[in-house]
Amino acid sequence: MTRETKIMTEQLLRLGVNIDHVATIRNARGGVHPSPLHAAHLAAKAGADGITAHLREDRRHISDADISALMAEIALPLNLEMAATAEMLEIALSHKPNACCIVPEKREELTTEGGLDVVGGKQHLSGFVGALKASGIRVSLFIDANEGQITASADIGADIIELHTGRYCELEGRARADELSRLVAGAELGAKLGLEVHAGHGLNYETVGDVAKIPQVQELNIGHFLVGEAIFVGFEASIKTMRKHMDTARGSARS
Ligand code: PXP
Numbered sequence: 001m002t003r004e005t006k007i008m009t010e011q012l013l014r015l016g017v018n019i020d021h022v023a024t025i026r027n028a029r030g031g032v033h034p035s036p037l038h039a040a041h042l043a044a045k046a047g048a049d050g051i052t053a054h055l056r057e058d059r060r061h062i063s064d065a066d067i068s069a070l071m072a073e074i075a076l077p078l079n080l081e082m083a084a085t086a087e088m089l090e091i092a093l094s095h096k097p098n099a100c101c102i103v104p105e106k107r108e109e110l111t112t113e114g115g116l117d118v119v120g121g122k123q124h125l126s127g128f129v130g131a132l133k134a135s136g137i138r139v140s141l142f143i144d145a146n147e148g149q150i151t152a153s154a155d156i157g158a159d160i161i162e163l164h165t166g167r168y169c170e171l172e173g174r175a176r177a178d179e180l181s182r183l184v185a186g187a188e189l190g191a192k193l194g195l196e197v198h199a200g201h202g203l204n205y206e207t208v209g210d211v212a213k214i215p216q217v218q219e220l221n222i223g224h225f226l227v228g229e230a231i232f233v234g235f236e237a238s239i240k241t242m243r244k245h246m247d248t249a250r251g252s253a254r255s
Contacts, residue, residue, distance in 0.1 A: 013212055013250050014049035015243055016079050016200070018223025023053075023061035025227075036062065037069045039227075039235055044076050046239035050098070052221045054081035055091065057105060064091070071095050079140070079221065084121070084128045093135050100132050101140040101162055101198075101221075115143035115164045118152040126156035133157065140198060145186025154193040161190045162198040162221065165211055169202030184214055191216040208242065209249035220246065 022039040026032065040051045051074055053062045070078050077098030082088035083105035092100050102125065104116045118125055118141055125141070132139045140160035143149040144167075153161050163186050168179040183199065190197040199211050200221035211217060222242060229238035 012049075013217065013246055014219040015047070015239070015246060016050040016052040016198075016219055016221040017043040017048040017226060017239060018052040018054070018081075018200075018221055019043065019227070020052075020054050020061045021224050021227040023063070023066060027061060036066050037073060040070055040074045040076070042235045043239055044074065046236040047243050048076060048239060049219070050077045050079055052079040052081060052101070052223065054103065055088065057083060057085065057087070067091070067095055067097075071097065081142070084116075084125055089128055089131060092132060092137060096135060096137060099138040099140055099160065101142055101160075102128060103142040113166075115146075115149060116141055117149070118143060118156065119148045122152055122156055129157050133159070140196075145182040147186075147189060150186055150189050150193065150195070154190075154195055158195065160196040160198055161186075162200055162219075163187065163190075163217075164201050165199050165203055165207070166201040168211070169204070169207045180210055183211065187214045187216040205241065205245050208245050212246040212249035213253035215253065 019036045019039045022034050022036045026034055043051060051070060053066065053070060055062050055067055067080065079099045079101055080092055080097040081101045081103050082092060084102050102116060104114065129139045138159045140162050141153045141158045142162045142164060143153060145163045150161060163183055165183065168176060168183060171179050187197045196218055197216045198219040198221060199217050203211065203220060203222045204225040211220065226238045226242060
């Protein structure tokens with residue numbers, strides 16, 4: 001292991017807990033339970049380093065009121081996931097969360113499918129990156145681990161790239177190993193270009209280890225699995241176990 005890699009593996013790997021699907025369950029009955037704000041408090045108690053919430057155009061889970069409550073009552077940094085639309089930009093600028101992660105959004109999709117096309121949308125996206133950064137918000141772009149997308153993200157001034165791990169989690173065997181190699185190469189390139197590297201989507205206890213071992217990755221954003229597992233073991237327990245898997249993998253990468 002080179003000295004540079006050793007220093008990077010010693011960097012703390014942060015866990016951002018995505019609470020969208022607490023809101024999904026609440027919204028199934030249209031009431032107030034379970035509360036995403038309560039979930040965020042529990043996540044903080046369980047050792048989360050940040051809270052992530054995606055305010056979708058159709059408000060299918062997180063609501064505007066949830067964002068207001070999280071900003072007012074949670075001490076942890078909020079990572080607001082949003083599409084690159086004028087409406088979302090206005091909301092982000094009014095709340096000034098710690099970070100905004102720009103994601104592609106299609107009305108008909110079940111979840112965020114694939115990364116943002118930064119290459120194709122460079123001009124449109126650079127306006128958003130500039131406006132968010134000018135108001136002190138860190139900007140992350142959710143992209144596939146693709147050389148062109150990573151380079152374009154650096155070109156338009158993003159602070160962070162979040163590498164999409166969805167495909168890695170869905171694949172098996174050789175195909176999964178190949179996708180992991182792409183994530184490793186993407187993280188290396190991102191760091192080389194001065195970008196902070198995050199990763200997320202679809203991670204669970206089984207898939208998190210190899211991603212946590214990538215030395216340049218500084219933060220993982222995980223939601224659906226943690227909320228699902230919480231049904232069986234409780235939210236704090238699912239978060240603590242995930243943390244343990246992350247720390248064990250990071251530790252073994254270090255030795
Ligand atoms: N990161 C980003 C940018 C996302 O859009 C999502 C899903 O909202 C996640 C991470 C978390 O994915 P999951 O809920 O599958 O853990």
